[in-house]
Amino acid sequence: MNSDPLYDPSTIRLETSLGYLLAKARNVLVARTDQALKPLDLTAQQIGVMLALASGRARTPLELSREMSYDSGSMTRMIDRLEKKGFVSRSRSEADRRIVELALTERGRTAAGQLPAIGAAVLNEQLDGFSRAELDQLTGLLARFIGNAAAGDCPPCPLGDE
Template sequence: MSPRPPTPEFYTADSFTKEPSIGWLLRQIKQSMICQADKLLGAHDLTHAQWAPMLRLRFHGPMSSAALARELAMDGGAMTRLLDRLEAKNLVQRERSTEDRRVVMVSLTDHGQNAMARAPAVLSQVSNEHLAGFTHEEFRTLIGLLQRVVANGQAIRDGGNASDSSSLSCSTEDDS
């Protein structure tokens, strides 16, 4: 494992504001993309709360409800309520694990698979619209830079290399 690069001082407490903050900008981008995807997927009776876990199941296959909740940064109760709604719409099914009865496995039904068949095209459209005016080179550069930020975050989380963060547990989201 290679050592982490030195931490720069792009931000300081004296000059910190939300506008040029990477966290604020990434949040604004995420919210905009979710809003646009919701508009398009809403025509198919799917909300972000519904299509986000279904997208993970589409790409990663069946997973435990606890793992799904962790990936979406949701508490177990909220995940159970969401899965109840998705199950009532016949989009997902839950089954107890045969190896460990405490584990509930979640998978897409055939109806759920069909509903999610549209999602990659919609999410591609939304992503491309947000990248209007970018060249292929700029796009590749942006992806590379964001991957570095993600890798730095993982290194901090794994190595506890941020001030007083060793006791914090955080999860990440993807496929949005």
């Protein structure tokens, strides 16, 4: 643990603070991803759900909420949108009728299959001019930064407007 604080309250500036830059970087990446996903009628917020279902990491709204650290109300609205667009279907569990199971439709599976290539293209464009070593350093530093949050310190996040 650092004994010397890295930020001084008397000199900290919004536009050079790590929090501001992380938020700005996320916004840039989301906007670029949203643009790339327009032909599929998806948003950056929705691809996490699509990929979690495609990989089998989640099968129910509750599992998705936990996997993605989203609150259940926001997740329900996200699933509603994806179902309305024809990407996701809901059905009652055969084992327990109280449980709603989710599955990608044929359209959802087709779109999910395209997401890795779209994601890689967006990231490669945004990382133009970075070396492999710089990318490895950036991802390592961000992993350390995230690791400094004790388990349970981060409450579920509401999903942004889609």
